[in-house]
Amino acid sequence: MHSKPKMLIVDDEPNVLESLCQLFDFEFHVLTASDGQMALSLLQHHPEVAIVISDQRMPGMSGVELLKHVKQLAPNTMRILLTGYADLEAVLDSVNVGEVFRYVRKPWVAETLKSIVALAMASYMLRCQKENRNKQNGAVLQSPLKQSQPVPQRRRTDPGFVLPPNQVLPPIPDPLPQRRATDQASSSFEEEFLAHQAPDQFLKLPQVERVFESFEEEFFASFREQAISELKKFESFEEEFFARLNLRLAQLESTLKSPRQPDALELPPSEIFNKVFYGRSGKPKILIVDDEVRVLSALSELLSSDYDVLTCTSADAALDILEHSAFVACILTDMRMPHKSGCDFLSESQSLAPIVPKILMTAFSDVEHISSLINQGLLFRHIEKPWDVSKLSASLQEAVEVCRQNVERGLKVHRETVSRYSF
Numbered sequence: 001m002h003s004k005p006k007m008l009i010v011d012d013e014p015n016v017l018e019s020l021c022q023l024f025d026f027e028f029h030v031l032t033a034s035d036g037q038m039a040l041s042l043l044q045h046h047p048e049v050a051i052v053i054s055d056q057r058m059p060g061m062s063g064v065e066l067l068k069h070v071k072q073l074a075p076n077t078m079r080i081l082l083t084g085y086a087d088l089e090a091v092l093d094s095v096n097v098g099e100v101f102r103y104v105r106k107p108w109v110a111e112t113l114k115s116i117v118a119l120a121m122a123s124y125m126l127r128c129q130k131e132n133r134n135k136q137n138g139a140v141l142q143s144p145l146k147q148s149q150p151v152p153q154r155r156r157t158d159p160g161f162v163l164p165p166n167q168v169l170p171p172i173p174d175p176l177p178q179r180r181a182t183d184q185a186s187s188s189f190e191e192e193f194l195a196h197q198a199p200d201q202f203l204k205l206p207q208v209e210r211v212f213e214s215f216e217e218e219f220f221a222s223f224r225e226q227a228i229s230e231l232k233k234f235e236s237f238e239e240e241f242f243a244r245l246n247l248r249l250a251q252l253e254s255t256l257k258s259p260r261q262p263d264a265l266e267l268p269p270s271e272i273f274n275k276v277f278y279g280r281s282g283k284p285k286i287l288i289v290d291d292e293v294r295v296l297s298a299l300s301e302l303l304s305s306d307y308d309v310l311t312c313t314s315a316d317a318a319l320d321i322l323e324h325s326a327f328v329a330c331i332l333t334d335m336r337m338p339h340k341s342g343c344d345f346l347s348e349s350q351s352l353a354p355i356v357p358k359i360l361m362t363a364f365s366d367v368e369h370i371s372s373l374i375n376q377g378l379l380f381r382h383i384e385k386p387w388d389v390s391k392l393s394a395s396l397q398e399a400v401e402v403c404r405q406n407v408e409r410g411l412k413v414h415r416e417t418v419s420r421y422s423f
Contacts, residue, residue: 004029005121006046010039010066011055011082016106020053023110024117036061040069047074050124051117056083067100076127078120080104103374130409238354242410248276248327269408277329277403279308284400285326286310289318289333289345290361299332302389307396314338315345322352330399332383335362335369343369346378355406357399359383361392 007028009020017032024030031046033039035058043049052070056063067079079099084106101123102116249272267275279285285308290296296311303309310328312318315337322328331349335342346358357380360373373379380402381395 005050005124006031006048007117008033008039008042008046008049008052009054010034010036010052010058010063012058013055016055023114035059036063036066036069039066040073043070043073043077049074049077051078051080051120053080053082053117056081071099076124076131078124080116080120082106082108100374101377103371105371130413238410240351241354245272245276245327245407245411269411270404272411273404273407276327277407281308283308284329286330286332286396286400287312287318287321287326287328289313289315289331289337289342291334291337295334302392303396306393315340315342315348318345319348319352322349328353328356329403330357330359330396332359332361332396335360341369343373346373347376350376350378355403355410357381357402359395359399361385361387 005028007024008031009017009024010033011017011020012034014034017034021030021032028051031042031049033042036054037060039052039054043052052067054063054066058066063081063083067081070077070079078101080102081100082104101120104113104116277285283306286303287310288296288299289312290299291313293313296313300309300311310321310326312321315333316339318331318333331346331353333342333345337345340348342360342362346360349356349358358378359381360370360379361383363385370379370382380399383392383395
């Protein structure tokens with residue numbers, strides 16, 4: 001049995017702490033705190049905490065303030081805000097300050113909260129896996145031994161390949177056994193674990209206690225089907241997004257390549273982001289959606305010095321732009337629009353721009369709508385009308401940088417997957 005992951009629960013009501021401990025102590029090593037300061041002290045001694053569930057209204061430090069500090073101390077830790085009040089300010093701050101993973105109302109439904117925690121745990125493990133992979137890649141690049149070894153410039157399967165003198169290459173591995181488990185290359189962390197689950201035909205054999213090689217494998221063996229479905233759906237959106245991005249790069253290569261230019265597909269990820277997500281003006285492209293022309297004109301005039309601004313007066317027009325390979329670094333939308341609201345637009349845009357940060361800007365803030373967007377993972381920031389220029393500018397800068405990081409990380413993973421199965 002592998003050590004349990006750690007969860008930190010923070011609430012000033014002892015009965016709430018007791019209830020949540022009973023709900024999760026089978027799957028997690030649960031730590032508890034009755035206020036924000038105690039929680040931060042525990043987190044400093046246990047930086048590997050995977051999930052923090054915090055109440056909002058507590059003496060001394062609110063839940064949002066606590067989660068802001070948690071984000072700084074442990075960026076990979078998933079943050080869930082729990083509150084018994086329809087507190088609009090708390091909801092907005094949970095997006096703009098605490099960047100919570102999910103927002104849960106009291107009294108909670110046990111199975112719903114368990115599903116949210118399962119999804120949070122899977123997201124935490126994915127984050128840690130990506131971080132470890134980047135560290136390993138960096139260690140390989142910095143290794144003197146690796147740098148001193150001669151590396152063939154051509155693959156042995158290339159026509160005319162000649163083996164360098166005094167060099168013996170290992171046999172080419174057969175990729176088929178690696179693919180037979182799922183009939184396709186596992187493209188994600190959870191798929192690699194799920195691919196090794198026992199097939200149904202073995203259920204009739206005598207039951208033997210299964211020995212898991214890692215906690216992750218044990219966790220996914222009992223992972224909830226709904227959470228798996230959500231993760232797979234989002235990953236399919238990401239795969240489609242990067243497929244369209246690669247198609248766009250291929251088009252750029254065929255139209256813009258000169259004898260001195262490298263292949264677009266071989267450019268560093270940072271240059272690819274600048275090439276595709278920047279407009280002809282040399283500025284990041286952002287998409288603004290609002291049914292009021294005067295608002296679009298004002299925002300275009302305000303932001304055009306720093307961004308290549310695309311505008312739409314309806315959600316359907318904006319979806320058409322996104323669907324036809326218009327790669328933007330941020331989406332900014334109004335809430336109340338005819339025919340299709342900002343919530344509807346953000347939900348539909350997720351399949352076309354899953355890794356692009358989305359900002360909701362509105363004069364009418366609705367707790368239920370905003371909570372719904374948070375719990376779908378669709379909201380990066382919320383801006384109130386009339387907007388504060390400094391807050392709007394800061395949110396857009398953060399959004400573009402997050403988009404850049406998402407794109408560069410996704411391209412690196414895609415290239416690793418391609419190289420892994422190229423022989």
